[in-house]
Amino acid sequence: MTAIAASLRDVTIVQGPFDQAPAGTDYRVVAAYIDSNGVTVTGGSDTLDLATAGAAIAGFIRDGKTYTPRSVSLLQPYRSGSSNVFGTVAMTSTTLRLTPTTSDFSTAATVTGSAVVDAPFGIHVGCVVT
Secondary structure (H helix, E strand, C coil), X not given: CEEEECEEEEEEEECCCCCCCCCCCCEEEEEEEEECCCCCECCCCEEEEECCHHHHHXXXXXXXXXXXXXXXXXXXXXXXXXEEEEEEEEEECCEEEEEEECCCCCCECCECCCCXXXXXXXXXXXXXXX
């Protein structure tokens, strides 16, 4: 498999009515939006990788804290026109790895690099913050 470098487009902190109290582990969920920056990600043979994901997220948030990813899940599929690409996501050491699929999450799909990006992939990333 070829790892295609992902471009991080935006990061937002997900806040809810049950946010944790200041005591204990500071665990925050962020929404990270990534795409392939015009490079084709071939289904079945390539992955879309955000290397050093924690550092990339911290670079967007800029609060001087360290973000260590612990969990990931797909928030939104990639969209170009009327075409959607979904994906399975995983953390491998410090890299967030997305494998493009169709909506059944088992059939390989390709992200065409020359296509206009209407919506990048959205990934929920749960991070321990120190």
